[in-house]
Amino acid sequence: MEHSSEAHHRIARISAHLYPSKSQMMDESCKLSRADCRAKGGAPGFKVAILGAAGGIGQPLAMLMKMNPLVSVLHLYDVVNAPGVTADISHMDTGAVVRGFLGQAQLENALTGMDLVIIPAGVPRKPGMTRDDLFKINAGIVKTLCEGIAKCCPNAIVNLISNPVNSTVPIAAEVFKKAGTYDPKKLLGVTMLDVVRANTFVAEVLGLDPREVDVPVVGGHAGVTILPLLSQVKPPCHFTQQETEYLTDRIQNGGTEVVEAKAGAGSATLSMAYAAVKFADACLRGLRGDAAVIECAFVASQVTELPYFASKVRLGRSGAEEVFQLGPLNEFERDGLEKAKKELAGSIEKGASFIRK
Numbered sequence: 001m002e003h004s005s006e007a008h009h010r011i012a013r014i015s016a017h018l019y020p021s022k023s024q025m026m027d028e029s030c031k032l033s034r035a036d037c038r039a040k041g042g043a044p045g046f047k048v049a050i051l052g053a054a055g056g057i058g059q060p061l062a063m064l065m066k067m068n069p070l071v072s073v074l075h076l077y078d079v080v081n082a083p084g085v086t087a088d089i090s091h092m093d094t095g096a097v098v099r100g101f102l103g104q105a106q107l108e109n110a111l112t113g114m115d116l117v118i119i120p121a122g123v124p125r126k127p128g129m130t131r132d133d134l135f136k137i138n139a140g141i142v143k144t145l146c147e148g149i150a151k152c153c154p155n156a157i158v159n160l161i162s163n164p165v166n167s168t169v170p171i172a173a174e175v176f177k178k179a180g181t182y183d184p185k186k187l188l189g190v191t192m193l194d195v196v197r198a199n200t201f202v203a204e205v206l207g208l209d210p211r212e213v214d215v216p217v218v219g220g221h222a223g224v225t226i227l228p229l230l231s232q233v234k235p236p237c238h239f240t241q242q243e244t245e246y247l248t249d250r251i252q253n254g255g256t257e258v259v260e261a262k263a264g265a266g267s268a269t270l271s272m273a274y275a276a277v278k279f280a281d282a283c284l285r286g287l288r289g290d291a292a293v294i295e296c297a298f299v300a301s302q303v304t305e306l307p308y309f310a311s312k313v314r315l316g317r318s319g320a321e322e323v324f325q326l327g328p329l330n331e332f333e334r335d336g337l338e339k340a341k342k343e344l345a346g347s348i349e350k351g352a353s354f355i356r357k
Contacts, residue, residue, distance in 0.1 A: 044072060045069065045070045045071050045095070045284075046072060046115040046287060047075070047113055047115050047116075048071050048074055048075070048114065048115065048118065048280070048284075049110055049114045049116075049118070049156075050062050050065065050074070050075070050076055051078075051107075051110070051117065051119045051121045051145050052078055052119060052121025052122065052162070053077055053120075054076075054078035054080060054082050054084070055120060055121065055124075055269075056124055056267070056269035057120040057124075057161065057269045057273050058076075058078065058085075058120050059085055059273075060270055060273035060274075061120055061273040061276050061277060062074070062076050062085060063089055064273060064274070064277040065096070065277060066092050066094055067092070068096070068277065068280075068281060068284070069094075069095065070281065070284040070288065071096040071284070072095065072096060073096060073097050073099070074089075074096045074097070075099050075100075075101060075110045075111075076098065076110075077100075077101040077102075077106070077110035077111075078102065078121070079102070079103055082101060082102040083100050083102055085100070086098055087100075107144075107148045108148060108151065108152050111148050111153045111156075112153065115156055115157065115287060116156060116157050116284060116287070117153065117156045117157070117159070118159045118280055119142065119145055119158065119159065119161055119162055120161040120273075121141050121145060121162055122138035122163065123137050123138065124163075124266060124267040131163070131222055135164055135167055138162050138163060138168060139167065139354050141162065142160070142162050142171050142175075143175055143355065146158075146171070146172045146175040146176065147175055149176075150175060150181045154176075154179070155183075155186070157186045157188065157283050157287070158172065158187050158188065159188055159190050159276065159279060160187065160189050160190060161190045161272065161276055163221075164221070164222055164347060165189040165190065165191065165221040165298055166189075166221055166222055166225060166298070166348060166351070167351030168189070168351060169189040169298055170307070171351040171352070171354055172187055173187055173300065173352070174352050174354075174356060175355055178355065183318075183319070184320075185319035185320045186318070186319040186320075187299070187300070188297045188299055188313075188320060189221060189297060189310065190221075190276055190279050190297065191217065191220070191221045191226075191297060192275040192276065192278055192296065193268065193271060193275035193276075194217040194226050194296075195295070195296050196275045196278065197251050197271070198215035198217050198228045198247075198251045199213045199214065201247055201251060202230070202247060205239070205246075206237060208235075212235070213233065215228050215233050216229045217229070218309070218310050218311045218312075218340075219309065219337070219341075220298060220309075220340060220344045221298055221310065223253070223343065224252060224339045225343050225344045225347070226340075227248075227333065227336045227337060227340050228248055228251045229326070229327070229329065230244055230247060231328070231330045241332075244332055254268070255268055258271070282295045282315055283315055283319075285315070286314075286316045286321075287316075287317055289316070289317055293314065293315040293316070294312055294315070296310055296311060296312050297310060299311075299323060302323070303324075303326060304341060306344055306348060307348060308344075311323060311324055311325070312324040
């Protein structure tokens with residue numbers, strides 16, 4: 001039988017491990033020890049980092065990724081509030097081990113060894129704010145985060161959510177080119193929210209379950225650059241000119257609809273988190289080697305004369321392994337495509353020149 005003093009010391013050690021003091025919490029190794037002790041028993045799967053995990057999109061995104069059975073390790077990084085979000089989400093009884101990282105000094109630790117990096121970091125659009133205002137703030141954030149990726153996990157698949165996506169994807173590409181790590185297949189601008197909205201709004205008009213509807217949405221991820229191909233909807237159906245114009249306009253302005261409805265209290269965070277997880281799950285299934293994983297994304301492209309364009313892509317072990325052509329377009333869509341390309345060209349150049357200058 002143990003001597004009482006030995007037992008006392010052992011209990012003290014266990015207690016210190018499970019309930020660290022504030023000074024211990026400040027120490028990185030102690031802070032991670034609770035997660036480390038479970039890491040060996042973690043679920044088989046992929047290592048995922050969320051950069052901007054304490055934000056309006058980041059929090060529901062982190063929660064939903066913790067629920068994803070394909071995730072074994074989930075790293076939550078932000079410049080504020082990351083420890084609180086991490087503690088909260090770590091209590092969920094799912095397989096993924098959760099670790100938190102706070103501030104620029106811990107960015108490299110957050111990224112090392114990751115298979116998939118999801119970036120919702122940045123400021124959201126507020127009423128009266130132009131996409132140009134957004135660009136100035138978010139461009140610098142994306143640059144810094146992508147420099148970390150280039151250094152610590154250059155082979156990871158990157159899902160970029162930070163707006164304006166039409167400009168932030170070219171920014172990320174230029175950062176990776178400078179670092180010599182650019183792989184166009186692995187950089188994916190997340191336009192899935194446009195698809196999710198299109199499926200929902202079209203289902204309402206047709207009187208169907210949105211889960212049965214598939215609308216390809218091509219172009220970009222802002223205003224007129226968002227082009228739903230309503231002539232290619234599955235199941236096949238016919239829309240009147242009035243329905244086509246109504247649906248196209250609503251899909252293009254879905255973000256504004258939410259910004260105005262929230263009346264200054266935020267933008268699309270919950271539906272964006274849902275769409276981001278839907279897309280991340282598709283990327284993870286592709287990494288696992290599942291066949292025929294096809295989704296829309298904003299990628300390096302030769303589908304048009306523009307260097308980047310959103311269209312259907314086949315996701316696989318190396319990212320976007322195949323980029324599909326647009327298919328037959330009707331006259332309304334051809335007109336929309338020209339408008340989208342004109343707007344997109346400027347946004348892409350703006351992003352690329354931010355890094356080149």
